Amino acid sequence: AQSVAQPEDQVNVAEGNPLTVKCTYSVSGNPYLFWYVQYPNRGLQFLLKYITGDNLVKGSYGFEAEFNKSQTSFHLKKPSALVSDSALYFCAVSNFGNEKLTFGTGTRLTIIP
């Protein structure tokens, strides 16, 4: 069975500071890893994915994520936070041949002006 853990329900960061939202995963075989963001009254919006290749993945809105196989982690990062980054962030995993996404519980990111 595959699973995702997001250990922080809430992350607060001052505007302009770097941010990190943590994610660890468990899956049999090679992982396909994703980050989605949810704004109020909106659906889940894709940010970035890791399938294979370079461990540092760049995505939308200046976000990036680093795949670490030994630590089974896929933390989301941004060098300089914006107030508009405030939202609910979900990490998700799937594996080849099993296309369903398994989500973490989400992390609410609040950027403080």
Place this chain on the structure above:
Amino acid sequence: EPEVTQTPSHQVTQMGQEVILRCVPISNHLYFYWYRQILGQKVEFLVSFYNNEISEKSEIFDDQFSVERPDGSNFTLKIRSTKLEDSAMYFCASRGNIQYFGAGTRLSVL
């Protein structure tokens, strides 16, 4: 940017009634999904659909649930004899190179 469209945005129903949640996937996508999110909990996979049949379903997706692609554009989730615990946000997704999600339908069972 192409969108997955879900209707209605909010559905209120009485316990025991049947509801149909509707989705219009992105037009050239072939894989379709339903997920649900109970308030305060994580997003959970319900079912995947390809080539007019279910390709995978979770243990949540029992005989109370069914999916259908009645025409070339719509993808529906039917919930028969709704229960209080079916109250949740239901998300439809369709897949090209990634899964694109709709804005969701909030189902409230009273």
